[in-house]
Amino acid sequence: MHTELDDEFWRAATTLPRKRTLYSRDSLFLEGYYDASFIWQEQMASLLARVALVLFKSETIAGQRLQVAHTLLTAQGFAAVAAEPVRFTGGLFHDLWRYQFQRATSDKIRLYTRWAAGTNGVVAAYIQTAPAPRRPASVSMKVFKGPAAVERRQPEQLRSLMASPNSILNFVHASDEPADVLRELAILVPAERRDRVWRAIATADFEAGQAELLALADRFASGPPHDLDVAAAGERLAAKCSANGAAGQRYFDAVTTREKLLVLRELELALGARCAEVDPIDVIVFASGFVRRDLPLPGELDDDCVPGWDALDSVLR
Incomplete structure (x- = not known):
């Protein structure tokens, strides 16, 4: 049993017609969608609106800044309900940023698929506890995280608070909107662990979720932190x-x-x-200050685009 991919679902999942077209035949999105709808069933719409997905990147883990990031998210009204370790691979990066890599330089792609591959990350599901009825939690998280470009960030955004120096060494990735939560959880969490995460989102045990995330922070803090300089x-x-x-x-x-x-x-x-x-983190950190990032080409999806949600209050009620 699952919620149908009908107009009502898509209105709650994305405001971008192009994303609806692409994801309707994206196998990774469909896998996440069918998994979630099987577990959540009639709660699909309400849970999808409440959950945000955050990927703490390899520099956050190597620099031992996971707990700092989590503390900032908690202060913003997000509570962790599940966390899973991620071992990055080149294929995972291609899946995660399939549409964004269309305009990336070959060196930016290689930085991830050659050097970040084999490093560690953590993915966490958060529930928004502070009320934000005009938009989904994933969109609120996206806005709080801040854009990749330093010059476009606000001082109160997460990447600014974590002193991210450039658009590559930016510490966190967050799903843009509800449709991306489904797709990215299917990419980042193995199938045999995924049902546990869907159920944790539905249960919303904040104490257990925080304990999971802090345990992973401790697990990756066995040695001295990387200076990230x-x-x-x-x-x-x-x-x-x-x-x-x-x-x-x-x-x-x-x-x-x-x-x-x-x-x-x-x-x-x-x-x-x-x-x-x-140390691959040395290459990532150094290259972040010198590598050419993007080509002057349009991508199929704008990575920093979350238009229209403030006008769709009724969808989330």
Whole structure:
């Protein structure tokens, strides 16, 4: 038994006609939709409006800033109800950002699929406890998180409060709106663990959810935190390039003085045999300050677009 993919459902799931068209034949969205509707049944619309999904990225885990982010979310009226560890893979990133990667540079894609692959993350489901009747919890979370571009953020947004220095080292990803919660949970949580999360959302045991998330924060805090400093990460990479020979050092110096654009495959050649010794977080942090991010092309979905929800109060009642 499941809720039908009819006009009423889509009005509660997205305000973007293009997303409705794309997701209607997106197997990942459909898997999440059928899973949730089987567990939630007649609660589908109300629970979908209340839940927000947050992915704490590898820099948050390596820098041991998960608990800080969670505290800020709690203060904003979001309560964790479930949390799961995520081991990133190249395929996972392609699935998660299928539509956004259409306008990403090859180096931005490689930064995730070559260097972030194999690192750790945490995905958490949050219920919005503070009333926001004019829009779903996922949209409120999206707004509080703030955009990727530093110059477009407000001081009170999460990425600003966490001192995110650029659009890549931005600590968190959040689902844009209800349709994305369904799709992204299907991507980030394995099938054998997913029903547990759907049920936790329905049960809304805030004490258990917070305990799960804090236990994961402790699990990933066994060693010293990464400094997440672009210059310091660069110094560590420079030492590896220098150890690989003069050519490697020259390339690295040219990148840091911006005489050359950072090309990840060239950086990997400059590192040479030392590449295997490099902390991938160092590459992510350093490249975040130098890599070319996006191409001047339109994507099928605008990553920072959440239009129309404030006008749809009646859908959420």
